[in-house]
Amino acid sequence: MSQKYCYQYPHPAVTTDVVVFTLRDERLQLLLVKRGGEPFKGSWALPGGFLDIDEDLESCAKRELQEETGVSGVYLEQLFTFGKPDRDPRERVISVAYYALIPSDRLELKASSDAADADWFPLDELPELAFDHNQVIRIAHERLVSKLSYSTIAFQFMPEAFTLSELQSVYEILRNEPLDKRNFRKWISTLDQVEETGEQRRTGQHRPAKVYRMKHPNRVEIIR
């Protein structure tokens, strides 16, 4: 095995890892992959991998996400860079962590991927994780929760078309508390971020709900 890339001073390896959130079965869940190689072979870990030498950091995170899940075009944001000297037993590794939000209608995992096995786990039922990934997840969750209150980031969990009750349910799951329906709707209308599609959704033996879409589906607005 050749060692052909040589430097005057030691260089760390650089990876990106992605914390992929979704809402599934009324719970906040995230994507883990089972490691196929050492170290931590057989453990669950965040999807991620080494940075190509000519690749932008965000491109690397997007590529990993695409390779593991087949998903692209979702909300992705840099989270934090982790670099404790001993966080990887093989060599010095700096990990630039990102987090992503996937709408609940796009969470079919690509069948065959780099990682033999990938699956969704509820945030409060995580298995033991490789590396410092528990810490990465904790920080990603804190960021997500705090962004809830001053941005429209939660909209990134919504499919293209949705009802206001569905949107309210997303906020209730994320904030883990019931919200008042009238106040919620008043608040949403002040945000000026959604519009009626004109469609209705008839589901169950009750009045049909108006269907809405986001005015700017790819934008996360800072509010208040």
Add this chain to the structure above:
Amino acid sequence: MSQKYCYQYPHPAVTTDVVVFTLRDERLQLLLVKRGGEPFKGSWALPGGFLDIDEDLESCAKRELQEETGVSGVYLEQLFTFGKPDRDPRERVISVAYYALIPSDRLELKASSDAADADWFPLDELPELAFDHNQVIRIAHERLVSKLSYSTIAFQFMPEAFTLSELQSVYEILRNEPLDKRNFRKWISTLDQVEETGEQRRTGQHRPAKVYRMKHPNRVEIIR
């Protein structure tokens, strides 16, 4: 010149850069160093340098800060990681940027340092900068301004003992607008972050001001 550190795959270099803010002459200023070597020799740049292979990222930022300014024990927070493939002409360099806040009574620069020349520049009178450092500074400033409104980060600019008028002046400089004295003091008192030292400051021909200190000088609290 030997190239003795070899890897199977190419590795980027990793640096930390630090955006050091202070308040000086009633203005928000930041610390720049003049580059002594190529590339961008003679240009002003952020203090920073290469990560030692067994060094934690934050330790590296602290070390650079210490080497350039002689200052330690100040507020330091990771900002963002910059990694565009062409941001350094020598080789691929990933820069983990931090920002720091220095109290206005500790800004004497160490005379002899790595960087031959180091100086404070008002944020709105910056020279041309090396690398992508203009972008780094822009993002650091945005972060600082946004943290102003939901944390006690501005207190990190204060010396150990200060008057409420001095504190108000800090907020006025940072927010670039005058504030109402009574409302400001009411707000400060709801934060429950300062206490009277019992001392007074007699300066000029007017009533002396009560002197305050922070209750938790090293903590930045999330407020509101």
Add this chain to the structure above:
DNA sequence: ACAAAAGTGTTATCTCTACACCCATGT
């Protein structure tokens, strides 16, 4: 007709903002 979620306004409470005068000191 009834069950079930959709939809819709008003009032009370709290928070935020505007605003002006007396106080203690140095000269």
Add this chain to the structure above:
DNA sequence: ACATGGGTGTAGAGATAACACTTTTGT
């Protein structure tokens, strides 16, 4: 005695939170 910044409270406006009934559909 006067000039200077230090120190203090109240009232109106705006924002937030609490709260219940009617509508439309499927069975």
